[in-house]
Amino acid sequence: MFIENIRPESPRRGFIEVICGSMFSGKTEELIRRLKRAIYAKQRVEIFKPLVDQRYDEEKVVSHDDNEIQSTPIKAATDILLLSHNIEVVGVDEAQFFNEDLVEVCNHLANRGTRVVVAGLDMDYLGAPFGPIPKLMATAEYVTKVHAICVKCGALANHSHRITQEETLVVVGEKEAYEPLCRRCFSALYPPVLNPKDVSKSKCDNTDVK
Numbered sequence: 001m002f003i004e005n006i007r008p009e010s011p012r013r014g015f016i017e018v019i020c021g022s023m024f025s026g027k028t029e030e031l032i033r034r035l036k037r038a039i040y041a042k043q044r045v046e047i048f049k050p051l052v053d054q055r056y057d058e059e060k061v062v063s064h065d066d067n068e069i070q071s072t073p074i075k076a077a078t079d080i081l082l083l084s085h086n087i088e089v090v091g092v093d094e095a096q097f098f099n100e101d102l103v104e105v106c107n108h109l110a111n112r113g114t115r116v117v118v119a120g121l122d123m124d125y126l127g128a129p130f131g132p133i134p135k136l137m138a139t140a141e142y143v144t145k146v147h148a149i150c151v152k153c154g155a156l157a158n159h160s161h162r163i164t165q166e167e168t169l170v171v172v173g174e175k176e177a178y179e180p181l182c183r184r185c186f187s188a189l190y191p192p193v194l195n196p197k198d199v200s201k202s203k204c205d206n207t208d209v210k
């Protein structure tokens, strides 16, 4: 389970935490909870979010339940490096909207001793891994996957089903545009295109991986 950073520690060790899941899963609430605790501990905290996310407030990370925290909107992941000198804890919200530079940026920060807490959607509305999140999950020390509740059956939901006709990948998420669905209810709407028989016929090339 997730382990909170303990201070004082010398030399200070950096690491990456990823909080991921579908929409309405409480990612931002969990990000805010962790960052507020760091602020209470008098650590130097800076929070960033992509400029594309202007849902509620330009300079605040705001969750669906109106919990909020001051943040800096930035255009590119590399801006984080310019704006985080002497910062002990870096938070990133809506991380799926950044490109893969974010992976390198987060690892650079962690390597130099910064605690990096990243929140983002793990899958897009079609169920495909979203932006830099998969690589961040792979390189993070801690990954917390949170779930919403399926609106059709009440099970744990891991999909953000888009209920509008928009086809662009980046539709900034208003509540009315999406609903959380579980695997079963989502796959009933989007039957998998992969045929399991084809998979069993294909040779596994990873058998010599040590």
Ligand SMILES: [Zn+2]
Binding pocket: 150, 151, 152, 153, 154, 155, 181, 182, 183, 184, 185, 186
């Ligand atoms: Zn369901």
